[in-house]
Amino acid sequence: MLKTRVLTSVILMAGFLAAVFFLPDVYWALLMLAFIAIAFWEWAGIAKLAKPWRHVYVSTAIVFGVIIILADNIGMPTLQPQVMFYSILAATIFWLMVSPAWLMMRFQIRQPAVLAFIGLVILFPTWLALVSMRGISPWLLLMVMATVWIADSAAYFAGRRFGKHKLAPQISPGKTWEGVLGAWLGVSVYGAILCVSLSLPYWTIVGLLGITVLSIMGDLLESLVKRQAGVKDSGSLLPGHGGILDRIDGLTSTLPLVMFFIYFPTYFLVMESFYA
Template sequence: MLKARVITAIFLLIGFLAALFLLSPLGWTLLATVVAMLAAWEWGGLMRLVGIQRIAVALLLGVPCTTLMLAQPEALGLSGSLDKGAALSLAWWFLLPALGFWTLLVPLWLVRRFPLSGTAFGLLTGAVVLLPTWLALVLLRHLGPWALLGIMALVWIADIAAYFTGRAFGRRKLAPQISPGKTWEGAYGAVAGVLIYGLAVYFLSGSALALPLLLLIPTLLVLTAVSIIGDLFESLLKRQAGIKDSSQLLPGHGGILDRIDSLTSTLPLVTLLWLVL
């Protein structure tokens, strides 16, 4: 298991960096679409669908992605430079609902532990989770590969800091009925890790998320909290579906949703913040 995990991680890292730095905007958008459709196939599993039904969920998600690529190339930066005004107009339809979903609905969802019941409800929830993530990946790439990598690193640092702090100091359970391994001490470690990272980027580069220092710190706190919420949300859905991993697409690492759970909640918010500023 460890060997498979290491080998998969190496190939994932090489493939991701190559795509991030070498692909054209169209190539990156197509790759993001494939990843989103595979994540949608996994989402079908969380809905307890099987066989052709899960494939249909993946194909269904590909429809709006393809439609936007054809109908709104300027807003996605596929016809030259990104038209930020067009991107913002598009973002209101996708990223604003995501903001409300992750900051208002999901915290209540975690407290009440609502089931992902009903096909229509499951598909709608999946769309709110995956479509804004796809759009965020496409748009943030126009900030530059290093910028997108730095933004994603914020989430990875939160996960890593939470894991090691929780292992070393964890005593009080954060959400024992959802994810027994997570602790409040781990959450505090995630906050500390993200603050150190964000402030280091700010003082070394002169900016971070294009925010002044007084706004940067509360923004980092919010993003850390939202990343934890994203992680807990997928953990809850997997527990309700009776599965350990969203799939076995990535040997030793589970599925795509297992790797992007925190990104689904944070990337849309960062994108909306960037477009509004």
């Protein structure tokens, strides 16, 4: 199982690095849209949408994504920044206010339409953040994603070796406080290396630890939704990992929020330039 997991990770990493550095912007956006569309399909399955509605759900997300990609070419230059702002804002409110309450209360949402809407709030901003952050700098995107991956790997190995105290046994019995400490330690070392090698301020480490907390929240939320739906994995596309959702759960709660703090201060200046 571990060998399969590692092999899948290596293949994914090689393909991802090639795409993030060499694909033109439009093709990158389309590739990420394809991956997010699969995640939408998996989420629709967890939400127990009837199959015809699953097709409508995913198709709508794809069509809307393509419209955003082509916005400048179809005479809607303000569509991208407006959709970006409100989508990222919705995701930020969800992860900072709704998700903590959901995890603490562990309430179960039985209405497929409500779960489908939540999937939209989670997944669409993730796609927008993947596209926009890479547009700012591929290295910025990699730095944030590497934080999540390092936290996940460090938590996995620390939990296996030292895990005794359960983090959230009724949500995800395999996660432990020792795993969380391992994630923080791994990310702290990673942050220190970044600060020394790139001459970054040391408070950068605090930001990376915040990203780690958010990634754990995303992981726990997906675990809760899957457990309540009676599902072990979101899919079987990635051997050793499960589905796309199982691989990006930590990114759905981190990328949009990082993008919010980057994008929010400049949004009104950008919109003012369109109407000047």
